[in-house]
Each structure stands twice: as C-alpha cells, then as structure tokens.
Amino acid sequence: AIDIAKLRDETGHITIDSGYKNTGATKSAITFLDGELGILRYRGYSIEELAEKATFLEVAYLLIYGELPTTEQYAAFENDIKMHTIVNEDMRKIFEGFPVNAHPMGVLSAMVCAMSAFYTGDKAGADELNIIRLMAKMPSMATWSYKKSQGHPVNYPNNSLDYCSNFLNMMFALPVAPYQVNPVVAAALNKLLILHADHEQNCSTSTVRLVGSSHASLYASISAGINALSGPLHGGANQEVIEMLEAIKADGGDTAKYIAMAKDKNSGFRLMGFGHRVYKNFDPRARIIKKAADDVLAALGINDPVLKIASELEAAALSDEYFVARKLYPNVDFYSGIIYRALGIPTDMFTVMFAIGRLPGWIAQWKEMKANKEPIGRPRQVYVGATERAYVNIADRK
Numbered sequence: 075a076i077d078i079a080k081l082r083d084e085t086g087h088i089t090i091d092s093g094y095k096n097t098g099a100t101k102s103a104i105t106f107l108d109g110e111l112g113i114l115r116y117r118g119y120s121i122e123e124l125a126e127k128a129t130f131l132e133v134a135y136l137l138i139y140g141e142l143p144t145t146e147q148y149a150a151f152e153n154d155i156k157m158h159t160i161v162n163e164d165m166r167k168i169f170e171g172f173p174v175n176a177h178p179m180g181v182l183s184a185m186v187c188a189m190s191a192f193y194t195g196d197k198a199g200a201d202e203l204n205i206i207r208l209m210a211k212m213p214s215m216a217t218w219s220y221k222k223s224q225g226h227p228v229n230y231p232n233n234s235l236d237y238c239s240n241f242l243n244m245m246f247a248l249p250v251a252p253y254q255v256n257p258v259v260a261a262a263l264n265k266l267l268i269l270h271a272d273h274e275q276n277c278s279t280s281t282v283r284l285v286g287s288s289h290a291s292l293y294a295s296i297s298a299g300i301n302a303l304s305g306p307l308h309g310g311a312n313q314e315v316i317e318m319l320e321a322i323k324a325d326g327g328d329t330a331k332y333i334a335m336a337k338d339k340n341s342g343f344r345l346m347g348f349g350h351r352v353y354k355n356f357d358p359r360a361r362i363i364k365k366a367a368d369d370v371l372a373a374l375g376i377n378d379p380v381l382k383i384a385s386e387l388e389a390a391a392l393s394d395e396y397f398v399a400r401k402l403y404p405n406v407d408f409y410s411g412i413i414y415r416a417l418g419i420p421t422d423m424f425t426v427m428f429a430i431g432r433l434p435g436w437i438a439q440w441k442e443m444k445a446n447k448e449p450i451g452r453p454r455q456v457y458v459g460a461t462e463r464a465y466v467n468i469a470d471r472k
C-alpha cells in the first residue's frame with residue numbers, strides 16, 4: 075500500500091504553525107500593532123489620540139473607508155446609519171423564539187446571520203448598503219436581549235440621539251418614565267467602543283476574513299466573527315473577568331490564593347484578563363481603560379469593591395516571577411467589565427458590547443479582503459492518522 079503521509083513528507087512541504095503564532099495570512103493597511111512596544115494605531119492614528127478626541131462613528135468611518143471623515147462625510151455617514159436603525163419587524167418573530175435566558179451572544183450571531191435572509195436583492199451598491207445596515211441595526215438588536223431578560227418592551231431607535239446615546243436609550247428607557255442619557259456614561263461608552271474597534275488579525279477578525287474568502291455574505295461573515303468572539307479566550311474574557319473578581323470577593327478577597335491557582339497548570343484556572351498573544355510588554359488599551367475606569371467610577375460616585383480586588387490582583391501578578399517570565403499583563407478585557415458594570419450593562423452583555431465596538435473593524439477587514447481579491451482561505455495539514463487499511467465487514471469486527 076502507498077504510505078501517503080510518507081510520500082507527502084518526501085515530496086511536499088507543509089509548515090505547521092499551530093495557532094498561527096508566526097504566520098501572516100494577509101497584508102493589511104488597517105491596523106498597526108507592535109506587541110513589544112505596546113503600540114496600536116488605526117490607519118496610522120494612535121489609539122491614545124483617537125480614544126481621547128474622536129467619536130466612535132468617526133473611527134468607524136476611518137477604519138471602513140481609510141480616512142477620517144470631513145464634516146460633510148461624517149454627517150452623511152451618520153445620517154445613512156440613522157435611516158437604517160429600524161429592524162424588519164419579522165426579525166422580531168425570530169427573536170421571540172429564543173428563551174428568556176438565552177446568552178445574548180448566541181442571539182446576536184443568529185440575528186445577524188438572519189439579516190442575510192431579510193436584506194438581499196440590492197445588486198448595485200449592495201456591500202455599501204449592507205455595511206450601513208449592520209452598523210445601524212446591530213445595536214438595536216443587541217438591546218432586545220436585555221429588554222427581554224427584564225420582561226420589558228423593546229425600545230425603537232431615537233434618531234435625534236447620537237450613536238452611543240441611542241444605544242443607551244434603547245437599553246434603559248422605559249415607557250413609564252423619561253430617560254436622560256448621562257453624558258459621562260455616553261462618553262465612556264464612546265471610548266470603550268473605539269478601543270475595541272479593530273485589532274488586526276485576531277481570532278474573530280481572521281474568522282470574518284476566512285469565511286468571507288469563500289464569498290459568503292457580509293452578514294454570514296460577521297455572524298461567524300461574533301461566534302469566534304464569544305469564546306472565553308477571546309472577547310468572552312470580559313464577562314469571565316468580572317465573574318472571577320466576584321468569585322474572589324465572595325471567597326474573602328484572598329488574591330494570593332488565586333495567583334497560586336493560576337500558576338498551577340493542573341488547576342485548570344487561568345487569570346482571566348491576563349496575557350495576550352501579541353502584547354508582550356503591555357496592552358495600550360488596558361492603560362487607557364484603567365484610567366477611564368477610575369474616572370467613570372469617580373464621576374458616577376460608584377465605589378465598586380471589585381475594582382480594589384482587580385488592582386490587588388494586578389499588583390500581585392506583576393510582581394510575581396511566573397507572570398513576569400511569561401510576559402503576562404492585564405489585557406483590554408481586564409478593566410472593561412468594571413466600566414460596563416458602572417454604566418449599568420449586565421455581565422452577560424459585556425461581550426455583546428465588545429462585538430458592537432469591533433463591528434467596524436470586521437467590516438473594514440472584510441472589505442479589504444474583498445478589494446484585494448484574496449483567494450479562498452484553505453489551511454493545509456500534516457496527516458498523522460492510520461495508513462491505508464482494508465475495509466472489514468461489520469460482522470467480522472472485533
């Protein structure tokens with residue numbers, strides 16, 4: 075019999091790079107990231123400056139179209155989005171079938187995927203329209219899960235509000251009382267969404283590009299990205315961080331015990347919100363978020379005991395040889411949950427917030443992949459299974 079694995083070994087070369095630690099899948103002009111120096115730039119603009127000065131929609135425009143918008147371009151972009159914030163009422167029937175305790179990430183990915191069935195048939199300019207539809211409708215649909223969990227009616231979008239305020243209004247307004255968006259809360263949300271907006275070829279973004287490379291629709295690609303983001307080693311970490319901090323608090327606040335557990339490979343426990351595939355010095359987003367968390371809690375007059383535990387944990391880890399040797403630092407997720415909580419966002423919605431922020435990055439990457447006419451993504455493997463075997467009739471099998 076021909077030993078195919080052996081033959082391949084002799085005739086072809088496949089590079090194995092498990093987890094793609096050193097394999098570039100594309101050239102990209104969207105986001106620059108230097109993990110050693112802790113630099114992150116969108117289209118050449120530093121994350122620090124954008125988080126300080128820009129609106130989320132400006133950043134979305136920058137990522138998707140390549141340049142910061144002029145006043146006219148910004149107004150047109152914002153207006154286009156406002157014209158599409160309402161979701162087809164029949165999509166609500168799909169939504170109503172989900173159980174009340176469904177995880178909002180599962181619901182969101184399903185609803186975004188369903189958009190491909192509802193919003194088709196626009197031949198010319200379809201991509202551009204679908205981009206606007208996603209930017210417009212995803213926040214609306216995201217709020218439905220929260221409203222359902224509360225047993226409250228959903229809110230329709232209010233086009234007199236900006237992007238972040240509109241989201242907050244859909245989340246928290248009730249028919250029985252007027253809701254005033256707190257500018258501190260809207261500004262903090264704006265900053266968080268900017269920090270999440272793109273991060274080059276991470277797991278969810280690579281997924282979006284890979285799925286899109288088969289010429290699957292933008293909706294199908296983004297839905298796949300949402301699923302990739304949901305994992306606890308990726309975007310799902312922000313929910314896990316708060317749950318971990320709560321557990322430490324409930325357990326008496328003994329951070330040393332949890333540091334020891336994280337170092338013990340047999341414990342199955344990792345310090346959530348620590349470590350990053352690319353950042354080996356610090357995560358610049360974490361620095362901005364830590365300061366924002368302090369500012370938001372002070373402005374809202376909130377004294378959150380888990381912030382104290384987070385600070386203790388960070389200090390203990392950063393002075394521990396295990397974490398130092400492995401270059402494990404707090405990542406973007408470590409402090410984002412503390413801010414989301416202060417803004418009134420429930421824990422199981424944290425990763426959804428991440429997805430809303432990451433959406434323009436996914437769109438920009440999908441668009442770039444398409445514009446570059448990239449070939450279908452199709453990784454190879456090295457086969458390590460059985461060599462050729464003869465079929466054995468079921469009656470003769472031992």
Ligand code: ACO
Pocket residue numbers: 093306307308309311336337343344345346347348349350351352400402405406407
């Ligand atoms: N706690 C304890 N040990 C850790 C942690 C952690 N959070 N992260 C990594 N390590 C250890 C590993 O056990 C490994 O140790 P070893 O060399 O002795 O075997 C070493 O550090 C390297 O870790 P890897 O898992 O190989 O690193 P990788 O780059 O594959 O993983 C990841 C990066 C997934 C972020 C990892 O650090 C992790 O699981 N962190 C916790 C989850 C988290 O916060 N995810 C959010 C990432 S940011 C984002 O997606 C937005």
